[in-house]
Amino acid sequence: MMSTNQIQLNTPAPRKPWQKAPSALVPDAIVFLVAFIAAELTISLTGFKGRLALLLLFTLYSTVGSMALAFKRRGIMAMSDALASSFIYLSIALVGLPLFSVIFTVILRGRHALRINTFTQDMSVAQPDAPFSQGGALYAIVGTILLVLIATAISVPIGVLTGLYLTEVRGKAEGLIRFLVQAMSGVPSIVAGLFIYAVWIVGGHGGFSGFSGALALSILMLPTVARTAEEVLKLIPNDLREAGVALGGTQWRTVAMVVLPAARSGLITATVLGIARVAGETAPLLLTIFGTTTNHFNPFVGPMSALPIYVFQLLGTGLNVAIDRAWTGALVLLVLVSVLFALARGIGRRTKS
Amino acid sequence: MKNPTSKDRNERDDVSTQQNDRVTVSSFASIADRPGFIAKDSRAIGADLEARGVHAWFGAHHALADINLSFSAGTVTALIGPSGCGKSTFLRTLNRMHEFIPTAAMAGEVLLDGVDIYKQGTDVTKIRLKIGMVFQKPNPFPSMTIGENVLSGLKLAQIKRSDKEDLMEECLVRAGLWNEVKDRLSAHGGSLSGGQQQRLCIARALAVQPEVLLMDEPCSALDPGSTLRIEETIRHLSESVIVVIVTHNMQQAARVSDYTGFFLSEEGPGRLIEYAPTREIFSRPKDQRTEAYVTGRFG
Numbered sequence: 001m002m003s004t005n006q007i008q009l010n011t012p013a014p015r016k017p018w019q020k021a022p023s024a025l026v027p028d029a030i031v032f033l034v035a036f037i038a039a040e041l042t043i044s045l046t047g048f049k050g051r052l053a054l055l056l057l058f059t060l061y062s063t064v065g066s067m068a069l070a071f072k073r074r075g076i077m078a079m080s081d082a083l084a085s086s087f088i089y090l091s092i093a094l095v096g097l098p099l100f101s102v103i104f105t106v107i108l109r110g111r112h113a114l115r116i117n118t119f120t121q122d123m124s125v126a127q128p129d130a131p132f133s134q135g136g137a138l139y140a141i142v143g144t145i146l147l148v149l150i151a152t153a154i155s156v157p158i159g160v161l162t163g164l165y166l167t168e169v170r171g172k173a174e175g176l177i178r179f180l181v182q183a184m185s186g187v188p189s190i191v192a193g194l195f196i197y198a199v200w201i202v203g204g205h206g207g208f209s210g211f212s213g214a215l216a217l218s219i220l221m222l223p224t225v226a227r228t229a230e231e232v233l234k235l236i237p238n239d240l241r242e243a244g245v246a247l248g249g250t251q252w253r254t255v256a257m258v259v260l261p262a263a264r265s266g267l268i269t270a271t272v273l274g275i276a277r278v279a280g281e282t283a284p285l286l287l288t289i290f291g292t293t294t295n296h297f298n299p300f301v302g303p304m305s306a307l308p309i310y311v312f313q314l315l316g317t318g319l320n321v322a323i324d325r326a327w328t329g330a331l332v333l334l335v336l337v338s339v340l341f342a343l344a345r346g347i348g349r350r351t352k353s
Numbered sequence: 354m355k356n357p358t359s360k361d362r363n364e365r366d367d368v369s370t371q372q373n374d375r376v377t378v379s380s381f382a383s384i385a386d387r388p389g390f391i392a393k394d395s396r397a398i399g400a401d402l403e404a405r406g407v408h409a410w411f412g413a414h415h416a417l418a419d420i421n422l423s424f425s426a427g428t429v430t431a432l433i434g435p436s437g438c439g440k441s442t443f444l445r446t447l448n449r450m451h452e453f454i455p456t457a458a459m460a461g462e463v464l465l466d467g468v469d470i471y472k473q474g475t476d477v478t479k480i481r482l483k484i485g486m487v488f489q490k491p492n493p494f495p496s497m498t499i500g501e502n503v504l505s506g507l508k509l510a511q512i513k514r515s516d517k518e519d520l521m522e523e524c525l526v527r528a529g530l531w532n533e534v535k536d537r538l539s540a541h542g543g544s545l546s547g548g549q550q551q552r553l554c555i556a557r558a559l560a561v562q563p564e565v566l567l568m569d570e571p572c573s574a575l576d577p578g579s580t581l582r583i584e585e586t587i588r589h590l591s592e593s594v595i596v597v598i599v600t601h602n603m604q605q606a607a608r609v610s611d612y613t614g615f616f617l618s619e620e621g622p623g624r625l626i627e628y629a630p631t632r633e634i635f636s637r638p639k640d641q642r643t644e645a646y647v648t649g650r651f652g
Contacts, residue, residue, distance in 0.1 A: 170455075239492040243554070246450060248482030248561055249509030257509055261496030 031069055035061035059090055110331025113324040124294040128322040137329055139295045140310035146299045147306055148279055150214035151221050156271050159225025167233040168255055185223035192219040193284025210299030213289035217281060221274040228273050232266025268348035272341050279337045282308035307333040400466050400564035401425045402595055407461035409442050409451060416442050418622035422614060429587060429596040431606035434616035439623025440599045444567050448484035449477050482510055485563035489570040491550035493542030500538035502553055506561035520560060528556035529582045548579020555586060566590060568598040584609045603647055607635050615643045
């Protein structure tokens with residue numbers, strides 16, 4: 001008992017000595033405050049106008065200020081450190097602002113027309129100027145889900161196999177295939193739609209249908225999946241391949257049992273990036289699924305619709321009510337894509353344990 | 354004592370480490386004292402493996418020249434020599450892992466039970482089933498549990514067995530890992546320590562019941578305790594399989610092997626300088642380069 005007490009008395013409180021004390025942050029706060037006031041003064045005294053100018057001037061002044069502070073504290077080397085930090089924070093702001101602005105705007109404007117019937121009705125009877133309590137986007141939601149699922153089912157296996165060819169087989173055509181995949185990722189989406197229209201629909205293999213649209217989306221999705229799959233397969237250590245082969249596995253058994261499971265989460269990322277690439281595509285769909293306003297759930301026969309087309313068609317009417325519906329379509333698409341991503345991640349995690 | 358402080362935890366760790374060291378030293382001594390430790394006669398049972406005039410190249414670089422060595426059942430052979438002398442390359446020619454380097458080439462024959470494993474039409478996966486390998490870096494399969502790792506060779510080679518549970522236990526016992534993992538066979542292989550992972554890799558190699566086990570510096574990344582365990586495992590294994598071990602640790606070669614081959618590369622491809630029973634290599638080597646190496650005067 002005695003020794004226990006002694007030990008407890010001698011035990012120091014846990015600290016984090018590498019963290020700055022609050023008092024040490026005062027000069028930094030002063031620098032930011034002075035930079036902000038200076039930016040405001042510059043705007044009121046000179047020809048600069050607006051919030052953008054304020055942000056730019058504030059960034060400039062605070063960068064100079066924190067560089068000066070760093071120089072005073074730790075000398076010339078610390079100045080480049082402070083400069084780099086400023087650029088990194090600026091970059092985060094430049095990436096984050098538009099992103100959050102888009103999400104915020106879609107939610108703000110999309111909520112007006114959001115009703116239960118958005119998910120249960122179609123627009124076959126409701127006119128574009130009908131009140132929000134009539135008509136809905138069910139056909140477009142189902143269309144987008146079907147299109148994305150079919151396109152994923154086509155392009156993920158082919159993309160992963162292409163990645164395997166580039167990393168495991170390493171055949172004679174390796175350079176050519178890599179070049180083609182790169183070239184394909186630069187194909188404008190309307191060209192993918194035109195290709196399917198010219199070869200598949202005009203060629204008489206199929207009409208306007210969800211499947212034709214999924215083929216066009218697959219052309220866009222394939223290079224994204226293949227390139228990402230190649231990158232993640234490259235990260236699998238060669239040790240594992242050697243271990244598999246040294247145990248008497250054929251190359252395919254080793255790939256299927258060792259390499260692909262080890263790369264699983266990366267391959268899920270490849271799938272998610274592929275879905276992200278195509279879920280919002282409009283142009284190739286106009287030429288392949290044509291668009292409709294009625295509930296039609298067979299992807300193999302007859303024109304279908306999808307959320308991007310729903311948005312496009314309603315915006316085209318120019319009516320305020322229809323434009324509100326279009327924003328709601330965009331909001332539903334945003335949520336739908338998020339759900340698909342969460343599903344993909346969920347599948348990746350569940351099969352792992 | 355509810356909350357042991359970091360200080361007294363450290364103290365206890367120190368004590369246990371010292372105890373471990375003592376155990377280690379005495380166990381090493383007991384292995385070396387064992388009668389018949391060195392130059393056990395090769396028995397007639399089991400397989401035999403022979404390299405005849407083996408050369409190896411990487412592109413235009415001639416890495417290994419004219420190696421003639423034979424290994425028989427019931428023996429452990431250590432291959433020693435400075436870095437870059439070609440001993441790992443030689444080991445990899447013995448189970449056809451050498452060909453995984455795109456620029457690799459070789460000449461000569463490797464005979465397993467009298468049949469050249471490089472003969473045209475040979476099923477290379479069958480060869481690697483018979484000649485297993487343990488690598489320098491522990492490489493358990495990260496997506497599999499401990500139990501699945503042990504049995505992964507059966508799945509990879511599509512071998513059907515009804516007594517998988519027994520086989521798993523037997524292999525883990527032989528690799529000296531059973532007691533440490535028997536309660537968590539469904540944990541992931543990556544949750545083990547480095548030494549345990551390496552013993553898991555040995556258990557995995559044993560599950561396909563190879564006739565030969567090639568070990569490429571299996572202890573170079575391990576602590577003395579794990580090294581001791583793996584050396585004990587090697588001694589046990591040598592009763593049923595041919596073991597060939599590449600090592601930079603000459604004490605290890607002296608402790609575990611019956612025969613030792615000394616490789617050296619002198620401004621040219623690596624060659625086998627001397628091959629003899631381990632006791633002779635370390636007590637009265639014939640070649641003065643061997644003597645210089647084993648006494649630590651170079652290398």
